[in-house]
Every structure is written in structure tokens, then in C-alpha cells.
Amino acid sequence: MDTLNRKLLVGQVSFRRGEPGYExxxxxxxxxxxxxxxxxDVIVQAQDVYDVVAAVRLAxxxxxRLSVRSGGHSWAGNHVREGGLLLDxxxxxxxxxxxxxxxxxxxxxRAGHELATLLGRQGLFFPTGHCKGVCVxxxxxxxxxxxxxxxLGPACQSVIGLDLVTVDGDIVHASPTENTxxxxxxxxxxxxxxxxxxxxxxxxxxxxxxxxxxxxxxxIDRLEEVFRFAxxxxxxxxxxxxxxxxxxxxxxGVGGPGIEVFAPVFADGYRDAVRDxxxxxxxxxxxxxxxxxxxxxxxxxxxxxxxxxxxxxxxRYVVDNMWTRAPIDALLPGLHKIAATMPPAPxxxxxxxxxxxxxxxxxxxxxxxxxxxxxxxxxxxxxDDEKYSTWATxxxxxxxxxxxxxxxxxxxxxxxxARFVTDxxxxxxxxxxxxxxxxxxxHSYMGRP
Ligand SMILES: Cc1cc2nc3c(=O)[nH]c(=O)nc-3n(C[C@H](O)[C@H](O)[C@H](O)COP(=O)(O)OP(=O)(O)OC[C@H]3O[C@@H](n4cnc5c(N)ncnc54)[C@H](O)[C@@H]3O)c2cc1C
Numbered sequence: 001m002d003t004l005n006r007k008l009l010v011g012q013v014s015f016r017r018g019e020p021g022y023e024x025x026x027x028x029x030x031x032x033x034x035x036x037x038x039x040x041d042v043i044v045q046a047q048d049v050y051d052v053v054a055a056v057r058l059a060x061x062x063x064x065r066l067s068v069r070s071g072g073h074s075w076a077g078n079h080v081r082e083g084g085l086l087l088d089x090x091x092x093x094x095x096x097x098x099x100x101x102x103x104x105x106x107x108x109x110r111a112g113h114e115l116a117t118l119l120g121r122q123g124l125f126f127p128t129g130h131c132k133g134v135c136v137x138x139x140x141x142x143x144x145x146x147x148x149x150x151x152l153g154p155a156c157q158s159v160i161g162l163d164l165v166t167v168d169g170d171i172v173h174a175s176p177t178e179n180t181x182x183x184x185x186x187x188x189x190x191x192x193x194x195x196x197x198x199x200x201x202x203x204x205x206x207x208x209x210x211x212x213x214x215x216x217x218x219x220i221d222r223l224e225e226v227f228r229f230a231x232x233x234x235x236x237x238x239x240x241x242x243x244x245x246x247x248x249x250x251x252x253g254v255g256g257p258g259i260e261v262f263a264p265v266f267a268d269g270y271r272d273a274v275r276d277x278x279x280x281x282x283x284x285x286x287x288x289x290x291x292x293x294x295x296x297x298x299x300x301x302x303x304x305x306x307x308x309x310x311x312x313x314x315x316r317y318v319v320d321n322m323w324t325r326a327p328i329d330a331l332l333p334g335l336h337k338i339a340a341t342m343p344p345a346p347x348x349x350x351x352x353x354x355x356x357x358x359x360x361x362x363x364x365x366x367x368x369x370x371x372x373x374x375x376x377x378x379x380x381x382x383x384d385d386e387k388y389s390t391w392a393t394x395x396x397x398x399x400x401x402x403x404x405x406x407x408x409x410x411x412x413x414x415x416x417x418a419r420f421v422t423d424x425x426x427x428x429x430x431x432x433x434x435x436x437x438x439x440x441x442x443h444s445y446m447g448r449p
Pocket of ligand 1: 031067068069070071072073074075077078079089108129130131133134135136137138139141142143144145146190191192193195196197198311408409410
């Protein structure tokens with residue numbers, strides 16, 4: 001008997017609503033401590049592709065809608081839906097690396113920082129996400145804004161193929177030559193994708209020989225100068241540098257409200273790295289800092305540790321975001337209001353200098369702009385939900401006229417629908433979906449039917 005038939009007879013680890021173990025299994029699917037009040041009928045914990053096939057066929061037999069979880073880092077808990085079958089792929093973590101061919105494959109439940117470590121041991125690199133624990137499943141589907149992505153592109157641009165299970169439970173491969181509609185859709189449709197990805201095939205890169213960062217911190221009364229500088233210098237910042245501004249009530253080196261200017265650099269030599277950071281180190285704000293680090297060599301592990309100070313686990317988060325190319329004078333009133341109303345740390349605002357190239361490969365991912373602004377409201381106790389849970393969305397709603405769309409990474413479409421791909425790509429995505437999943441058995445975006 002083949003593996004598939006054995007699995008179909010034996011079944012997988014699954015929990016029906018109301019059964020012992022169900023609530024633990026549901027809770028374990030969410031990284032955000034703010035577990036939604038939504039209850040799937042069945043949760044299936046898949047160990048391999050055959051479990052996935054069996055679960056998808058079970059859903060078909062029972063008429064259950066499907067949702068998928070890889071790492072459970074969707075802030076909004078997109079995978080936790082009312083009713084239906086929730087397929088949990090977090091145990092599927094196998095990675096293979098072909099160093100000579102600069103290729104790797106990974107199952108969806110593998111965390112990006114672990115993939116970075118596995119590749120790094122062989123002198124290789126991939127634009128994995130900035131935080132520990134984010135898994136490649138959801139990350140690659142929605143675009144993937146990772147380390148060195150200004151040079152390498154959103155991570156989905158380096159996906160060269162996918163192993164998929166379709167809504168009928170068939171195993172197929174998608175690539176530039178096979179099932180090209182699914183290959184197109186999988187690179188950017190994020191939580192609206194309509195197959196289960198069981199393996200990604202990736203192009204990987206030689207690891208940059210120098211990884212480091214520069215940093216400056218400013219008290220909040222310098223808000224206007226700091227953001228004016230970032231806005232003005234943005235288009236000129238070398239692609240090797242990711243200029244990030246983090247505004248919070250507890251900025252490093254300030255000890256209170258302020259802005260950390262963090263500039264990671266990925267270069268092929270120390271001199272290049274120092275040269276690429278000159279815009280900051282020789283910039284007009286250098287004498288006004290509360291803290292200044294002109295250059296610190298680093299490792300991927302240290303980068304992850306630094307970023308994670310802003311995203312502690314066991315916290316309750318609500319996020320929202322926007323792309324913009326608005327003039328700084330139009331943005332400043334909104335930035336002041338964000339600063340004035342910001343909840344205590346770890347809540348913060350991220351300003352990311354993106355300045356994308358004029359064109360990308362043809363893929364669903366299609367909305368991006370010069371600057372990315374994201375708000376992360378984070379707090380510890382459920383008792384504070386009412387106080388803090390609307391901050392991110394309300395501020396973004398007010399600034400929406402200045403926005404050209406949102407990024408699915410930090411989506412909150414259920415609370416605030418926004419444009420996440422171009423109109424043309426949305427039409428194309430909807431057409432592929434209605435052909436591949438005509439009965440809408442996969443849940444789509446929250447905030448869209
Ligand atoms: C602390 C933190 C830091 C983050 N940092 C970054 C960052 O630096 N850059 C960035 O781009 N994003 C970042 N994100 C956002 C993150 O990339 C997305 O939330 C992503 O969807 C998470 O992937 P996941 O597999 O962990 O999540 P999941 O919640 O498991 O997946 C999200 C959605 O993707 C779909 N999906 C997931 N796996 C599959 C699959 N195998 N097949 C079909 N559909 C699937 C489902 O619709 C699911 O609801 C961060 C999120 C958090 C919480």
C-alpha cells in the first residue's frame with residue numbers, strides 16, 4: 001500500500017471542536033497572544049505532504065472550508081477562521097541545500113532565521129524576514145520583506161518553484177513552465193492563496209562578506225528634522241543599506257520617547273560598508289544624536305536579537321501599515337499624531353526606506369512605494385485591549401489619503417480593507433482563483449468575501 005493510501009486510512013493528528021486538546025491546538029497556532037474569537041471545526045496537524053492531501057480531501061468530503069497555518073505569525077490570525085478545517089503545517093520543516101547550484105528547498109513550517117543559519121553555514125544567504133520565528137510559508141506568499149531585500153527584492157522574487165496541493169487534493173508543481181498561473185499567484189497573494197504550499201524551491205545567494213549596521217538615536221523633539229532627513233536622503237541611500245526609523249516611547253540611548261535610526265548594511269567588503277553608510281555618518285544630524293554607532297560589525301544572529309527587542313513574545317498586537325510617496329510636509333501632521341498617541345513600548349512605528357526599482361518580474365506582488373510606514377501596537381494584558389487595540393488602525397485610516405496601498409506582511413484587512421496589489425493584478429488573481437477554486441473552498445482575505 002502506498003504512503004498516501006495508508007495515511008487516508010489511518011488519518012492524521014486532528015482535533016474536532018469540543019474534543020480534548022482542541023483548544024491547546026488552536027492556541028498553539030497563533031504567535032500573537034491576541035487569539036481571535038473564531039473556532040475552526042477541525043484542526044489537522046500535518047507531518048508531511050500525504051497528511052496535507054488527506055486533510056484537503058477530508059475537507060472536500062465534509063464540505064469544510066480550508067485555512068492554512070505555517071508559522072502562525074499572521075498578526076490578525078488569518079488562519080483562525082470560524083468553522084472549516086485549519087491545516088497546521090508547523091511540523092513540516094525540511095530544508096535541502098545545493099550549494100553549487102545556488103538552490104535550496106524548504107518546507108513551509110521552517111522559520112526564516114533557522115533557514116538563514118542553515119544557509120549561512122555553507123556561505124549562502126536568502127532574504128529571510130527580520131524577526132525570529134516568522135516561517136517561510138506565510139512570509140514567501142505575501143512578498144517577504146527581508147534582510148538585504150532592497151538589493152535582492154522581496155523574497156518571493158527568489159521563489160523559482162512550488163510544490164502544491166490543490167483544492168481537489170492533487171499534488172502539482174508550479175514554476176515558470178508548469179502551472180504558470182499558480183506560480184504567478186503564489187508570489188504575492190499571501191493570505192488569499194488558494195492551494196497548500198508544501199515546499200518552496202528557492203534561488204539562494206552567496207553570503208555578503210560584511211554584515212553590520214550604523215545607528216543613531218534622537219529625542220522625540222527632533223521628530224521633524226529626523227523624518228525630513230530620512231525623506232530627503234531616501235532615494236539616494238545605497239541599495240546595500242536598509243534605512244529604518246523606529247519611533248517609540250522608549251528609544252535606545254534616549255531613555256524615553258524618541259527615534260532610533262537603524263541602518264543595517266550588507267556589503268562585499270569593509271570599505272564598501274563604511275562608504276555606503278556615509279550618508280548617515282556624515283549627514284546633518286550627526287551632532288544632534290543622543291547615541292551614535294558609526295559602524296558595528298554584526299552577525300545574522302545579532303541582527304535578529306536586536307530586532308526582537310521590539311517584538312517580545314506573549315504580547316497582544318494589533319498592526320496596520322501603508323506605502324507612501326507623499327511629500328514630507330503632508331506626512332508630518334500624521335507622524336506627530338502617531339507620536340502623541342503612541343501606546344507604551346513595545347508599541348512602535350517603523351519607517352522603512354524602500355525606494356523600489358521601476359519594474360519587477362511579473363507576479364501577483366505589485367504594490368510597493370518609496371516609503372513603508374507600519375504601526376505595531378503591542379501590550380501585555382487583555383485588560384488593556386480596549387485602550388490600545390484601535391491605535392494602529394485609526395492612525396492609518398487618517399493617513400490613508402497619503403497612501404498608495406498596504407503591505408500584506410502587516411495586513412489588517414479585516415479591520416481596514418486597503419489595496420494590496422494593483423487593480424489589474426487583483427482581477428487576474430480573482431480570475432485564477434475562480435478557475436482553480438471555483439467553490440471558494442479556501443478562505444480568502446479577511447475583509448473580502
Ligand atoms: C514578529 C513578527 C515579525 C515580522 N517580520 C516580518 C518581516 O521582517 N518581513 C516580512 O515580510 N514580514 C514580517 N512579518 C509578517 C509575516 O511575514 C507574515 O505574517 C507571514 O504571513 C508569516 O508567515 P507564517 O508562516 O509565520 O504565518 P501564518 O500565520 O502561518 O501564515 C499567514 C497566512 O499565509 C497563508 N499560508 C501560510 N502558509 C501557507 C501554506 N503553506 N500554503 C498556503 N497558504 C499558506 C495562510 O493564509 C495564512 O493565514 C512579521 C510578523 C511578525 C509576527
